[in-house]
Amino acid sequence: MDKSQLIQATADKAADGGGRPGTENVERVLDALFGTVEHPGSIAEALRRGETVVLGSFGSFHAEGGTAAFRPGKALTEFLQDATG
Structure with a gap:
């Protein structure tokens, strides 16, 4: 997409x-x-300030080793497992 x-x-x-x-x-x-x-968007600006951006049960973005990292939340993980399982 x-x-x-x-x-x-x-x-x-x-x-x-x-x-x-x-x-x-x-x-x-x-x-x-x-x-x-x-x-830059508001997510990038927050990451540069060292903040973690939490998007509810979707997941969160955080800075890790100079790059952006995404950790999926429980709801997203469960949705994807059900959709593919």
Whole structure:
């Protein structure tokens, strides 16, 4: 899944709850969260400050040896195991 597909899937998923955010709004949010080539996102900025970014049961990002690392959470792990098992 590339960025444009992620934006479309996220807009579609958000529409399940009622109003539909425009794909432009979803793209802005994803760029602010994950960053672009030109501008770091809020996750990257937090990692640079030495913080861990916890996204509920999805998982967490942390800095490890000068790179970003992701540790999946329980809910994500269980979902993937059920989906593939």
